[in-house]
Amino acid sequence: MNLPARFDHTFRVEVVIAFVVFGLIVLVFSASIVRSFTARGRTASQKTSYKRTEVFWTSLVAAMMIFLVTFSFTENRSTTSAPAMTVDVTAFQWCWRFEYPGSGVSVTADCVNGDLPTLEVPSGEAIRFRIVSADVIHAMWIPHLRFKMFAYPNWTNTFENTFPEPGTWLGECSEFCGQYHYAMHFRLTVTTPAGFHSWLQSHGAAR
């Protein structure tokens, strides 16, 4: 599953659970209110503890939390297949650098002056991204993919993804990182594998 599909799936499952829980609470709450209107003459229970009910609710909530956390983690970590290639992403004040290990190709630009770097990737191939920062904390965000990953100094974050079809999207830094944070954008261009590999070759050869 590619990233948008994976995150949509996770989101859907969580929303369904949230709606069921919300519905149950509204139901129990309304039933209690209705009962209280017809309760004249009856005395409320004087019991201060309902051990069984309390254990039941606590376990139910705990089970739900364990499920949600495990589910989100598995979905977040699940990989499509063995990555065919790696791209090293370096975030810095205030732009991006994309390197393709083994090819000698390194792409960067001057975001502050409106010149955006382009992250080129092939469609249909699993790609591993390694993200790091050269200075402060940044975050790589591609809204179209519902994807965001922090870029830390001295720590590499990794994620894998397959882009199903060619296209161009805008990415940006979503963590406030200083004066020109607003200018820290990049382009993501997904091309056919043949187009990508000839691009990589021509850029590698040009160096």
Ligand SMILES: [Cu+2]
């Ligand atoms: Cu930044």
